[in-house]
Amino acid sequence: PGDENVKKLIAVLAFPFATHASPLLSLVQRLSPAVPEARFIFFNTAKSNNAIFLEDDKRWDSIRPYNVSDGTPENYVSSGSPMEPIENFAKATPENFRTAMETVVEETGMGFSCIITDAFYWFAADMAQELQAPWVAFWTAGPRSVLLHLDTDLIRGNLKLSSGIDGKMLDFLPGFSGICATDIPPEITCGDLNSPMPRMLHKMGLMLPKATAVAINSFEEIDTAIVNLTNSRFKKFLNIGPLVLTLPDLKISDSEGCLQWLDKQKQESVAYISFGSTVMPPPHELEALAEALETSGFHFIWSIRGNPEEKLPKGFLERTKDKGIVVSWAPQLKILQHEATGAFITHCGWNSVLESIVGGVPMICRAFFGDQRLNMRTIENVWGVGTGIGDGEITKDGAMKALELVLSSEEGQYMRQKLEDLRKLAFDAVQSHGSSTANFETLTAVITK
Numbered sequence: 001p002g003d004e005n006v007k008k009l010i011a012v013l014a015f016p017f018a019t020h021a022s023p024l025l026s027l028v029q030r031l032s033p034a035v036p037e038a039r040f041i042f043f044n045t046a047k048s049n050n051a052i053f054l055e056d057d058k059r060w061d062s063i064r065p066y067n068v069s070d071g072t073p074e075n076y077v078s079s080g081s082p083m084e085p086i087e088n089f090a091k092a093t094p095e096n097f098r099t100a101m102e103t104v105v106e107e108t109g110m111g112f113s114c115i116i117t118d119a120f121y122w123f124a125a126d127m128a129q130e131l132q133a134p135w136v137a138f139w140t141a142g143p144r145s146v147l148l149h150l151d152t153d154l155i156r157g158n159l160k161l162s163s164g165i166d167g168k169m170l171d172f173l174p175g176f177s178g179i180c181a182t183d184i185p186p187e188i189t190c191g192d193l194n195s196p197m198p199r200m201l202h203k204m205g206l207m208l209p210k211a212t213a214v215a216i217n218s219f220e221e222i223d224t225a226i227v228n229l230t231n232s233r234f235k236k237f238l239n240i241g242p243l244v245l246t247l248p249d250l251k252i253s254d255s256e257g258c259l260q261w262l263d264k265q266k267q268e269s270v271a272y273i274s275f276g277s278t279v280m281p282p283p284h285e286l287e288a289l290a291e292a293l294e295t296s297g298f299h300f301i302w303s304i305r306g307n308p309e310e311k312l313p314k315g316f317l318e319r320t321k322d323k324g325i326v327v328s329w330a331p332q333l334k335i336l337q338h339e340a341t342g343a344f345i346t347h348c349g350w351n352s353v354l355e356s357i358v359g360g361v362p363m364i365c366r367a368f369f370g371d372q373r374l375n376m377r378t379i380e381n382v383w384g385v386g387t388g389i390g391d392g393e394i395t396k397d398g399a400m401k402a403l404e405l406v407l408s409s410e411e412g413q414y415m416r417q418k419l420e421d422l423r424k425l426a427f428d429a430v431q432s433h434g435s436s437t438a439n440f441e442t443l444t445a446v447i448t449k
């Protein structure tokens with residue numbers, strides 16, 4: 001709306017790392033037409049705002065990016081650790097958000113009528129109370145992991161951490177029988193609650209039940225038992241996804257021609273490889289995977305950040321140029337929906353898992369951190385739509401066996417059938433009478449109240 005038509009200000013507080021801010025922006029883009037009198041102020045670091053707000057996209061004029069400090073100390077020299085920017089940022093919260101929000105209130109002369117945040121931001125419970133406004137927390141990962149974070153203290157108490165967690169099971173927790181303590185986010189079991197991320201997640205577990213609503217990029221039918229357990233812990237638990245099925249078809253760039261190349265491949269014959277936005281497997285695992293692809297001869301698309309000549313074995317690109325393509329960023333969503341794609345070698349980030357379900361592609365899992373191992377166990381043991389790779393690390397032999405299993409065995413076909421059921425549930429959820437659509441209407445009511 002033009003400034004004079006703005007009747008409401010809604011604050012959106014994004015987490016600027018991994019794939020967190022962009023699904024939050026997708027959610028706000030979906031909400032904005034439902035609240036035409038509102039202006040959404042998207043508080044986020046400059047780096048992340050620049051990455052997710054597209055220059056030429058004027059469709060969402062009512063959503064304005066607003067930059068907050070990323071917490072980098074003056075004269076800071078990076079040690080190169082990928083956790084450092086996250087920790088610096090976590091230390092700067094919530095003051096960086098508060099300062100920016102106060103400036104907006106001063107500039108506009110309006111107060112915020114609602115706060116929508118990444119679920120990590122437990123401090124929004126206090127902000128919302130001060131403003132007497134609803135707090136909508138958005139969880140960007142799956143339902144199992146959010147449920148576990150609520151029970152961090154209980155889990156720590158039961159596991160008797162002083163004797164380690166190896167071999168211990170979560171059987172004491174409803175919905176988690178058969179899941180090992182080593183499979184769940186390590187911040188829950190062994191994080192130092194004084195260090196920024198485990199502290200943030202622990203506090204989140206304590207504060208989220210205060211949220212007016214917790215929205216999640218998932219759908220109820222994906223894991224009904226877990227969703228029911230979670231329902232009883234929140235005021236409103238709103239499964240509104242998969243968001244990728246609810247947005248207008250965005251322009252997805254394919255400068256390297258992955259999709260045209262896929263058009264020439266046989267049905268369900270290609271392995272797509274990506275480890276998401278933050279993970280880079282260690283060199284020996286990249287080498288093992290490259291050797292497995294080369295020896296097995298399966299066709300592939302490999303999305304790998306950085307210079308592939310440096311990351312992959314010498315001569316690999318040249319030797320495999322008729323079998324595969326290597327790109328620095330792929331149109332993943334479209335690749336996973338292409339009929340030639342038959343397997344997805346993934347780190348099991350939640351967005352990738354959902355996109356694979358939507359595309360009906362079985363997963364070969366190499367989990368790294370956070371919720372990824374838990375997602376892997378769910379993929380393998382609960383849904384039966386994928387397999388682990390070797391003993392956890394990628395080995396040539398493990399990768400070859402997993403590729404063989406998914407791309408050329410009956411078991412792979414069986415996984416595809418199970419995926420077809422899940423896929424159908426995902427599409428049904430976003431139809432006009434679907435559960436995600438109903439939950440989205442409830443969410444709209446929360447923010448328009």
Ligand code: U2F
Nearest residue numbers: 018019140141276277278303329330332349350351352370
């Ligand atoms: C963190 O996950 P990541 O950002 O590492 O990974 P995903 O959740 O799987 O999201 C990756 C997104 O990037 C897209 C892909 C996904 O939407 O389609 N993409 C692409 O378009 N092209 C490429 O070449 C490569 C990726 C975290 F690490 C996880 O543990 C969490 O589950 C997740 C959500 O909180 O955030």
